[in-house]
Amino acid sequence: MSEEKLYAVKNDEGRYWDFLNEDGFHDFDSVDTHTTYEKQQAEAVADDCGEHVVTLIEEPKKVVLTKEQAEIVEKAHDSGYPATEIFSGTDSGAGEERLLIKAYVNGYTVAKEKRYMVELDGLVTTDGAKQYLTKKDGKWFACRRMPGMHQDFTDEELNKAPEWAQQLDRKEVTDDDE
Template sequence: MSEEKLYAVKNDEGKYLLMDSTPCWDDKAGTAIKRSARALGWAKIYGGHVVTLIEEPEKVVLTKEQAEIVEEAHDNKIPACHIANKSDDEELLMNAYVNGYTVAKEKRYLVELDGLVTTDNAQQYLTKKNGKWFACRRMPGMHQDFTDEELNKAPEWAQQLDREEVTDDAD
């Protein structure tokens, strides 16, 4: 048993030893112990056996495309072969398959129209609505944060403009 692990004492009824002011058995909580020797001692005194507590592994962050490969692998008879055939990053995707994953948020960009302001000095930004591209001050509900893919489909003049990455804390 390694010192990096955590241990608990569990009885045959599935309850854990809770070492509070008065030791007792509880089915909802127990005391985690860093030293295996102490856990063994408590198990000897109070009954039960030592169990190792395992921390949940961190989920892997994947792109949308990588996530699709992992999802397809779940429906495949030989998931490892599916992943190996579809990606060069087998280790990452197998880790995601086993431990779970989250999909990275796609970067979004705000395009300031340099030098273009309203009569009350409000900065204008590239905006799209109903398939039309135009200038508009920053307004909630307006489509003004764009992905790379969206900007690559914008008119050529708009593709030449500087992009500022939008963070979650931006308005």
């Protein structure tokens, strides 16, 4: 988070001082310059007008968590003892605990799980299209890349695939591949 702060002066009616025009308090939408970097300037305006300084800070960035870590943080939010929930839910040590506490306080997003496609080297259709590992209705087979076919797999899915399929090289799917 940046150490720089911005200051605004707000009155009890929810109107803001215009630092550009210095002509009084206005609705937020009609103020040209809402803030100043100068704390003393904001305090002087507030003192002169009998109003108060509002310090604006950057919203902290959300932490990126795994699905499992997010579940721990959710349990902590539902618990009367969040720190205990976080401590008992982790086994990776203080680093993970700090990460989860930061997520508890600042919010979080869940990382997209990596997905992989498996090209079947040397296997092509009669018109020369590459073949990829595909799964449908519990069956594993070869198929060209086709929308709607299950051809992008998580590690967990590939670990449940037949042994021969687990031995094949996998390539991480990017947004360009989808």
